[in-house]
Amino acid sequence: MSQPHPLTATAGRSKGQVADLHFMDARSKLLDLAAFLDRLERATGPEDHRVRGLRAALPLLLAAGDDRVAKILHLWSDPSSAPIEKADTKSASGVWPGIQ
């Protein structure tokens, strides 16, 4: 496995220090997410796979562990392993369209 990193600042960092550095940024982003969900609530039509993926990721935020980002990215990833025959688009949407 990968070796521990020589950047040692993390080890002695308290939760208070992390909050001092990043709480306001996280607060702002959480409110933006809430506003996005409110905006969806006021919109019409069916929800697409991207929003389904976003909702499916929300419980992971409250799960224990320090690998939430990786877990969410895995959740949104194409689970297949073989190359596809031909692409019907050049772009990616952010969430695997087959997500339930």
Next chain:
Amino acid sequence: MRYIEPHGHMVSRTTDDYQAMAMAGCAAICEPAFWAGFDRKSADGFYDYFCQLTQHEPKRAAKFGLPHYCWLCINPKESEDMALAQDVLSLIPQFINSPTVLGIGEIGLNKNTRNEMKVLEQHIELAVKYDQLILVHTPHLEDKRKGTRLIMQVLKSHPKVRPERVIIDHVEEHTIAEVLDAGFWAGITLYPESKATPTRAVDMLENYAAQRVWLNSACDWGVSDPVAVPKAVVEMRRRGHTAKAIDSLVYGNPVRFLSQSPNFKDPQALLS
């Protein structure tokens, strides 16, 4: 502060961007060949593009005191057209000995198709044949994990590819460990929306070995920030990382990887 921008698509950027990067401490820029945002219709378009990368852009960068290097390839987004890809691949050897070419890149996959895989394999053969470094683009968003694994399978199955001469770019939290554990270098790309933010990048650096990692902005014609690397440096300073550790990451690491190409010159050595 000094840093190397190891992945910037400067043909898409303005002189103001060169100025901002130079003022922020940039010491050299490396520019992989990429998709122009539209499909080029013939190999002639690539011939002109390779001339731009090897001849014109170094002159533009030099006006800001910045050494400019490049990588050559046809981007995976244009690899679906196999005939075009063959024509472009046949052009590369005539540019490979240009004094600022570092290797073959950014090759890789986009939608993980069979044709993209074939062209990836041909690029790798070209790199091996001409003893070139390899810079790999990994797919976007939901296609990244699968594409990264496919790319590593191809690279690992080639007996003449040395992982320490390959950097796999655009890693994120779900791919970085696999890339580093396989012996490759890993690039973390700092984007305002997709890929990694400076805070997430520094989190990754604190969790994984950083000896084979570089940070880059991959600034291009889309939403991107040519001074993203200095912003990550500010984040590292806020967290208490030492100037030595920061310099080792944003200057030392790119110099170590890129110096495997005889064409790359340590900018510090050029100044002394």
